[in-house]
Amino acid sequence: xxxxxxxxxxxxxxxxxxxxxxxxxxxxxxxxxxxxxxxxxxxxxxxxxxxxxxxxxxxxxxxxxxxxxxxxxxxxxxxxxxxxxxxxxxxxxxxxxxxxxxxxxxxxxxxxxxxxxxxxxxxxxxxxxxxxxxxxxxxxxxxxxxxxxxxxxxxxxxxxxxxxxxxxxxxxxxxxxxxxxxxxxxxxxxxxxxxxxxxxxxxxxxxxxxxxxxxxxxxxxxxxxxxxxxxxxxxxxxxxxxxxxxxxxxxxxxxxxxxxxxxxxxxxxxxxxxxxxxxxxxxxxxxxxxxxxxxxxxxxxxxxxxxxxxxxxxxxxxxxxxxxxxxxxxxxxxxxxxxx
Numbered sequence: 001x002x003x004x005x006x007x008x009x010x011x012x013x014x015x016x017x018x019x020x021x022x023x024x025x026x027x028x029x030x031x032x033x034x035x036x037x038x039x040x041x042x043x044x045x046x047x048x049x050x051x052x053x054x055x056x057x058x059x060x061x062x063x064x065x066x067x068x069x070x071x072x073x074x075x076x077x078x079x080x081x082x083x084x085x086x087x088x089x090x091x092x093x094x095x096x097x098x099x100x101x102x103x104x105x106x107x108x109x110x111x112x113x114x115x116x117x118x119x120x121x122x123x124x125x126x127x128x129x130x131x132x133x134x135x136x137x138x139x140x141x142x143x144x145x146x147x148x149x150x151x152x153x154x155x156x157x158x159x160x161x162x163x164x165x166x167x168x169x170x171x172x173x174x175x176x177x178x179x180x181x182x183x184x185x186x187x188x189x190x191x192x193x194x195x196x197x198x199x200x201x202x203x204x205x206x207x208x209x210x211x212x213x214x215x216x217x218x219x220x221x222x223x224x225x226x227x228x229x230x231x232x233x234x235x236x237x238x239x240x241x242x243x244x245x246x247x248x249x250x251x252x253x254x255x256x257x258x259x260x261x262x263x264x265x266x267x268x269x270x271x272x273x274x275x276x277x278x279x280x281x282x283x284x285x286x287x288x289x290x291x292x293x294x295x296x297x298x299x300x301x302x303x304x305x306x307x308x309x310x311x312x313x314x315x316x317x318x319x320x321x322x323x324x325x326x327x328x329x330x331x332x333x334x335x336x337x338x339x340x
Contacts, residue, residue, distance in 0.1 A: 037125055038062070039156045044117035045107070047133050047156060049125035050075060059119070066110035066118040068103060070096075070128040075121075082110065090127045090162060093196045097168040097189065101179050103132045104139060130159035134169060139177040145169045184240045187274050191318050195305050201285050210238045212277040224271070224327045229296035233327060238273045244312045269311040270301060271322045279303070279320070291322060300326045 038048035038058065046052075046062065053059070053067060053075040066082040069075055074085040084106045086099050103120075110118035120136075122128035130152060137148035145166070152159055161169070172178075174185055181187075191208070198204055213223055214232040222236035244267070275283060278294040288304040300322050302308070307317030 038119060038121075041133055041137075041152065041155055044111055045133070045136070046117065046119045047125060047129050047152075047159075048119055048121040049129075050121060050123050052119060052121055052125075053078060063115070063117040064119050065113070065116040066106070068106050068110075068118060068120045068132070070099075070103070070120070070122045070132060072123070082116075088128060090122065092162070092164045093193075094164065095168070095193060096128065096131050096165050097171060097179060097186075100132070100135050100172060104136055107132070107136055108140075125156075126158060126160050127162050127165060130156070131161050131165040131169060134161065135172055135177075138169070138173060142177070145173050182237065184242075188240050188242075188316075191274065195318065201283065201287070201305065204280075204284065208275055209280055210234065210274050210276045214278070221332050223330045223332065224322070225330055226293040226296060226298065226300065227326055227328050228298045229293060230328075231293055231295040233278070233293070233300070233322070234271075234273050234276050236329075238276060240272045240274060240316070242272060242310065242314050242316055244268075244314060267312050269324055271324060271327070272310065272316050273320050273322055275303075275320055291320065298326065 038046050038052040040062075041047050044063070046064065050069075050071060053069075054077075056077075059067075059081075064081065067075070067078055067084075069083065069085045070088050071085075072087065072089055074083075084102070086103060088094050088096060088099060107118055107120065110116050120129045120132050122130075130149075134145065134148045134152055137143055137151060138145060141148070143151070149161065149166075149169075168189070171185055171189055175183055179186065194204060194208060195201070212232075213235050223232050224234050224236070225232050279291060282289055282291065283303060287306065289302065290299055291301045291303055292298065293300055301320075303318070303320045305318040307315055308319035308321050309315050310321075
């Protein structure tokens with residue numbers, strides 16, 4: 001065991017033993033540093049707290065070249081390192097899921113250099129940094145959240161990812177270990193965060209609303225139009241598919257290819273969609289109400305930021321519900337002409 005490690009798990013050899021600082025060991029190292037609390041998770045990948053960033057000697061001893069900070073404030077005096085700062089609180093409203101791509105890219109690029117090592121830290125080294133490290137293990141080793149988190153807990157016993165981050169990492173797993181902003185899972189997650197960040201439902205971010213297909217021309221392969229006046233209302237990719245059945249959650253936290261189960265949705269009498277630009281005036285500042293066609297005024301459905309129950313029994317939150325018998329599905333056919 002190297003001199004910098006004060007504790008060691010017998011079945012995992014220390015990553016520093018007989019290995020120069022900054023080199024790949026080939027073993028998973030575990031250790032608690034005497035001057036700080038930085039711990040080696042994988043060769044050249046460390047998890048720690050803000051105090052670790054103040055111990056320059058320890059950082060250099062372990063070949064740290066990159067520092068990823070996930071905290072409310074950036075650390076000081078790290079000019080000699082490659083750094084990335086993600087401003088994030090450790091609370092129930094924090095969105096770590098949307099920051100995972102940039103965090104994982106930074107870590108992967110750091111480990112791509114044979115002479116570089118990276119420290120991932122938050123304030124206490126318990127929740128935010130643990131969430132990033134867990135996501136890294138999930139994506140690089142194709143592990144479930146439970147397996148990746150369990151491995152990290154074996155290495156650093158005091159980690160405790162908060163419940164909201166745990167839910168977000170489950171969504172990360174459901175999306176196939178990447179953040180797909182076009183998926184129903186991510187869109188529903190983003191909508192669920194709206195009421196947390198904007199409780200008055202005023203001045204909502206523009207990206208909450210999908211583009212109005214009536215203003216875009218027929219660029220989508222499948223459109224849904226008002227049955228009465230034929231006005232284009234939303235595209236097929238605005239439909240937020242959900243898992244059939246009872247329960248308070250809109251999506252099961254497991255890998256599901258929703259497109260392969262389209263026939264199962266026959267019992268659903270409504271489409272649940274993301275908000276579209278033409279709905280904006282009706283939604284702002286109001287918790288629930290009717291959805292009316294912007295052209296003819298006929299009733300299409302309803303919305304409720306607290307959620308609505310689908311006819312299949314699934315509770316969807318928030319809910320922007322359009323009844324299937326009020327719209328028609330229109331498939332766009334592209335006609336190609338052959339020059340003679």
